[in-house]
Amino acid sequence: MTPTHLGPAEHLFSAEEVETAIQRMAVAINEEMEHLTPHRPVLLLCVLTGAVVVVGQLMPHLRFPLVLDCVQVGRYGDETSGGVLQWRTCPKESLAGAVVLLVDDILDEGVTLQALQEYCMVEGAAAVHTAVMVRKIRSRAIDVRVDYVGLEVPDRFVFGYGLDARGLGRNAPGIFVLPEDG
């Protein structure tokens, strides 16, 4: 157990381990996306708020032209189990004809990522690639496609590296299990 400001918590991954995983993900993304859009930058969509850290770390490793935009949705609020997806902010850039790289912090049930993929396609995206920093090891009713995964975690509520527990813990240096969910 490691002391955190959310209490003593199981430390699943150190900051170095997360950074290494993000760099590995960047290599895989580069291999597939570098040659896709010579005439138009990729639209990198950061899923606020949790993906700010992974996007900030991933971006300097990406070797193709890109435009950064954000989308904000949430289904947790102050809870640690998911509810209805709420839209807060739409992207400012047009998605029509764009190759999109959608980056989120974590894949849990898959509701968020699937809804965002659908949204991008409805808005006319030419292709949607998806990346998550962390994927929970669990069964899913939704068969959501994820192209790039950084790390896998057990089916617990985790925080750190952008992931929050009731708004806190996003700045924790690594990935931790919320004490009450350990």
Ligand code: IMP
């Ligand atoms: P999904 O829609 O169930 O896949 O949940 C994905 C979203 O819920 C992510 O964008 C996170 O914001 C949030 N989330 C899911 N599980 C966790 C967790 O363990 N810690 C923090 N946030 C989580």
Ligand code: MG
């Ligand atoms: Mg989120």
